[in-house]
Amino acid sequence: MHFMTALRAAWQSRNSLLCVGLDPYPARFPAHLQGRPDAILEFCKGIVDATADLVCCFKPQIAYFAAQRAEDQLEDLIAHIHERHPDTPVILDAKRGDIGSTAAQYAVEAFERFRADAITVNPYMGRDSVEPYLEYADKGVILLCRTSNPGGSDLQFLDVGGGERLYERVARLVANDWNASGNCGLVVGATFPNEIARVRHIVGDMPLLVPGIGAQGGDIAETMQAGGTADGTGLMINSSRAILFAGSGEDYAQAARRVALETRDAINAKR
Numbered sequence: 253m254h255f256m257t258a259l260r261a262a263w264q265s266r267n268s269l270l271c272v273g274l275d276p277y278p279a280r281f282p283a284h285l286q287g288r289p290d291a292i293l294e295f296c297k298g299i300v301d302a303t304a305d306l307v308c309c310f311k312p313q314i315a316y317f318a319a320q321r322a323e324d325q326l327e328d329l330i331a332h333i334h335e336r337h338p339d340t341p342v343i344l345d346a347k348r349g350d351i352g353s354t355a356a357q358y359a360v361e362a363f364e365r366f367r368a369d370a371i372t373v374n375p376y377m378g379r380d381s382v383e384p385y386l387e388y389a390d391k392g393v394i395l396l397c398r399t400s401n402p403g404g405s406d407l408q409f410l411d412v413g414g415g416e417r418l419y420e421r422v423a424r425l426v427a428n429d430w431n432a433s434g435n436c437g438l439v440v441g442a443t444f445p446n447e448i449a450r451v452r453h454i455v456g457d458m459p460l461l462v463p464g465i466g467a468q469g470g471d472i473a474e475t476m477q478a479g480g481t482a483d484g485t486g487l488m489i490n491s492s493r494a495i496l497f498a499g500s501g502e503d504y505a506q507a508a509r510r511v512a513l514e515t516r517d518a519i520n521a522k523r
């Protein structure tokens with residue numbers, strides 16, 4: 253199914269704009285999983301199965317798997333999500349960016365090896381570097397626009413002419429040019445609600461992936477006010493650490509569910 257179709261269906265059927273980020277960090281795993289060769293997969297499956305009915309998508313971050321030589325566990329995790337929670341789209345957070353011939357290999361990795369439904373991509377190298385992902389018209393291509401980290405301002409806030417900021421140019425370019433197949437989204441951090449509002453103004457109803465609530469301190473009410481669409485959707489609001497590590501015992505998945513539920517409800521209260 254087309255990523256955007258699946259996302260819209262999940263917004264409705266789950267009544268949720270929450271994206272649970274899967275950033276497994278073994279040092280914070282509960283004791284009963286420590287040292288197991290399949291600890292990353294087991295930890296993430298526990299989170300996924302406990303929260304799937306509360307989310308509109310999952311977002312595994314590839315670095316947490318690659319750093320532990322656990323790409324095979326990432327493959328198995330995404331296969332598990334497709335099998336057990338087939339209506340839940342998976343965004344592979346890889347923030348790729350390279351020349352077209354190399355980007356084509358990254359696209360194969362994301363969409364064919366890992367079977368992700370969408371990928372995060374860095375737009376810095378321009379249109380031809382993004383084309384290989386866009387050619388998978390049924391997959392989501394989510395481009396970094398105004399990132400949540402403080403240093404994002406170093407470049408994204410530069411005036412590129414006539415008072416337009418670089419992140420605004422990215423938003424305009426993606427909305428007016430790169431989105432011909434309707435499969436683009438943008439990343440805008442919850443830590444910068446004014447910029448979420450600017451981006452929403454530029455791109456209309458295009459889906460925005462919004463990380464930065466929870467551990468990074470972004471505000472849910474401000475995010476919703478700035479980024480929600482008229483029909484009360486339009487956002488994939490990501491939280492990773494605050495949900496993954498809500499508990500540290502054998503009941504970690506239930507603790508994660510409690511925080512995911514609270515977060516989903518806090519978002520829904522502002523829709």
Ligand SMILES: O=C(O)c1cc(=O)[nH]c(=O)n1[C@@H]1O[C@H](COP(=O)(O)O)[C@@H](O)[C@H]1O
Nearest residue numbers: 273313372399400463466467468491492493
């Ligand atoms: O593309 C992203 O997901 C992303 C973009 C951004 O601007 N800021 C950001 O934090 N992220 C990712 O979102 C997640 C945030 O995690 P928490 O701060 O633990 O909720 C991490 O996986 C980050 O890599």
